[in-house]
């Protein structure tokens with residue numbers, strides 16, 4: 001398989017192009033960021049603190065590696081007053097539940113856990129809809145309900161504790177351009193976002209099963225309104241005008257994988273769920289299922305993407321990335337089988353749909 005000469009992205013990565021030296025457009029366009037550092041971050045977070053604030057910062061805490069590190073960093077290193085919010089959508093590995101409680105306990109951070117059935121209500125139906133007409137761009141739909149629940153829960157908790165700053169653990173070394181491209185989106189131009197909804201709309205017309213279940217349709221609509229649509233900002237401003245949310249990894253502190261993983265293992269006794277070798281996105285069974293699906297259809301998944309970002313950032317070598325990708329892009333088949341059983345989805349029909357999607361993707365690639 002042909003790959004970029006600098007990173008490990010394969011030639012069938014959507015919208016990839018190579019220069020005469022075999023280097024991809026993503027590597028050529030990569031720019032380093034100057035981070036503002038701890039003092040500026042403390043100043044920034046404190047700028048939202050008022051006399052009534054019970055905490056300086058609310059952390060969206062999934063129990064994955066990034067939010068666990070963030071919890072440690074802001075409470076222990078920066079010594080700010082922190083509260084953690086964990087959204088339990090019911091499809092979380094048991095190990096992650098333990099990590100969540102243990103991390104907060106070790107750090108002495110108050111922990112709010114909210115259980116919700118939003119995701120569970122529609123996920124089996126969404127997998128069935130996907131099987132009916134498999135499209136790699138719509139794999140992201142399997143998360144419907146989680147985004148809505150997490151957003152709402154975070155803002156409500158912030159208001160309850162009069163805490164005006166929400167930190168979450170996303171960062172720019174996660175990649176993800178391929179997922180947008182599969183939906184024909186491009187966030188760099190303003191119409192890119194619109195294309196995603198056009199692709200979504202077209203797919204719904206071709207496969208109305210996506211919205212044939214009342215809970216699914218309602219949750220999709222609400223999630224569109226509160227998470228994706230331009231109305232989101234206006235609605236948030238109306239309800240939570242004083243609350244600001246961002247990821248400090250994007251602006252103030254660098255995200256260094258080795259440091260993140262070593263720190264949480266040492267300081268929080270964090271353990272990886274036993275479903276694969278990657279410590280990334282292992283905190284949610286849907287996330288693992290999605291990684292499995294991308295790998296089966298495209299031949300690669302978010303792991304190649306993330307590892308390529310680490311090469312560009314100078315954190316690992318290309319040789320290391322190639323070795324790691326082979327191990328880390330695999331998700332345990334028995335986990336998938338068991339999980340589909342839990343969701344009452346027939347695995348052989350699911351596997352047949354993956355195969356159809358793969359053939360279709362390769363056919364389009366060849367065109």
Ligand SMILES: [Zn+2]
Nearest residue numbers: 004007024027
């Ligand atoms: Zn590259």
